[in-house]
Amino acid sequence: MTQELLRLENVVKYFPAKGSFFYSETGTLKKGSLLQAVDGVTFTLEHNKTLGIVGESGCGKTTLARTILHLIRPTSGKIYFEDEDLTALSYGELAKIRPNMQMVFQDPYSSLDPRMRAKDIIAEPLKVVTKDRDFVSERVKEVIKQVGLEEGQLGRFPNEFSGGQRQRLGIARAIASKPRLVILDEPTSAVDASTQAQILNLLRQIQEQYKMSYLLISHNVDVVRHMSNRIAVMYLGKFVEIGPTEDIINIPRHPYTAALISSVPKPDPSARAEMVEIKGETPSPINPPAGCRYHPRCPFATELCSREEPNLDKVETSVVACHYPIKH
């Protein structure tokens, strides 16, 4: 078995945008009207590791997650899960792989069916794997305890649980089929500050127990930092920097990474002066800027940046897409 669990090669997902009645996903008819949600993403994720993806809303994080799980098919590129190319599989073949890859959603209110009892919610992904009812009910009882809920709560409906408990239920559903990959899409952004730490600790603990890999998607840099071995920073559909967690946080090399990290408020009033402001706003992913997508907002941009798109190149421990990476 190789070290890597998941490998993406130049994955692209375009959506038809407003005003393009006649379109094709490859953009042959009307290239100008494509929303370039994910545009050439390449990375690998190893067994039992966590890759955190940070980026602001609309940068394509969630689309990337959905594309990896093949909830939507990529426009182009390859996605290998345990050396199998998912993009070449039919829906029937994908169904066999799906129990190995699960997802925990952001909103524990809308991602749980209000008419299903807790036990049925957790059992549902298991029914794809087996028809053995006794096995399913045993597994459900085991899983609910692992996420810190009680067996006695299995008969309840989602509305009888608090926000934090619902998120535990979502986690129980995701781990029921013993997946090797779990995508966590903003798992704590809908829970309270005092509950967030509980959920994060739970996620860490079951990762050790099940030896799973996580792909953690979040806009919260502190959460990603706590959970991840490596961090990828996404801006307008592209990765601008990937590297080991502490290096991304402490020695960011892409100007966007540096600005993003410094915008994160710290619970310390004496750190106010450190906040660096990024000028302007994120441009639309329909017709993104030419050259480096960050150049209109970048304080170091030159004419080269507006003309030529930088490649992801290795700079010491990280991989950075910038013509002028910050030196430390």
Next chain:
Amino acid sequence: MPEPVLSIEGLSIAFETLEGKYCALNGVDLHIKPTEIIGLVGESGCGKSSLALAVIGLLPVPPAKILSGSIMFKGDNLLKHTEEGIEKVRGTGISMIFQEPLTSLNPLFTVGDQITEAITVRLERENSAHTKTSAQAEGVAWLRKVGIPDPEGAFHRYPHELSGGMRQRIMIAMALSSSPTLMIADEPTSALDVTTQAQILKLTRKLVEEVKASVLFISHDLAVVAQIADRVAVMYTGMIVEEGSAIEIFQNPLHPYTQALLASFPGKESINEPLKVIPGQVPSLTRIPNGCPFHPRCSYAKDECRTERPRLKEVSGHGVACVLY
């Protein structure tokens, strides 16, 4: 010592619901001095927004019921006012910005119409001579002040044509253009990205200083409050459990709840270290525990915490409601 702009004393508010009495506020004392930014932090359902709505007179009574207390604004008890009286305070006295700017802007009017309305109201109340054009010119000037690119163009646009960050800037422009004594900001950056949030926080600080308004800044995010507030009040189950200068609260927290909340913040520890956790959950406001409301989750809880509700008392320069002190 300057007179406080706003003095809330012993304010208790409850809602009658099918599940029982929902005690949103339980004896809240809060004083806001001129040009001071007060950060009110607490988790969802702790009564923060009820407090804001009570101050600006938008709390629906009934189902809300004011059990006791007073809200003195410039020496005037707002709770004694009729609807018309309160209306005269809104805008030029107390203005408010909300979390989601899209739902607080009218989708059927242009940005210009809405900001001009706020300015016209102020000018009328001040009895100053004005024309439609002069009010509009002031509106454009305000849009420029809050950092909207192409303010003349934006003036004629509708809210849906602008981004979330721009809409929040417009809300700030509207709230401050009526030169209020107090601005209430209820989670104004929670719907925004961090980079936009950093912009909005800086802008708010700068403009508030300029118009000399006091601010009641409400947020669930301790880190955001640390970036903007002069003084911080920590709320739990409709009570203020700790209050003091921002530096004091963040560098020397006294209440076990504040300490635990700050300790559970991810970011400082190494990857293999679990986060410090506050056990249990925030109790529902229909079932607030007896005694200290935090005692079931507190690691220092003693017998007396179960029976006696501690009052806010002064300890080394800031107020804390805990028997440990």
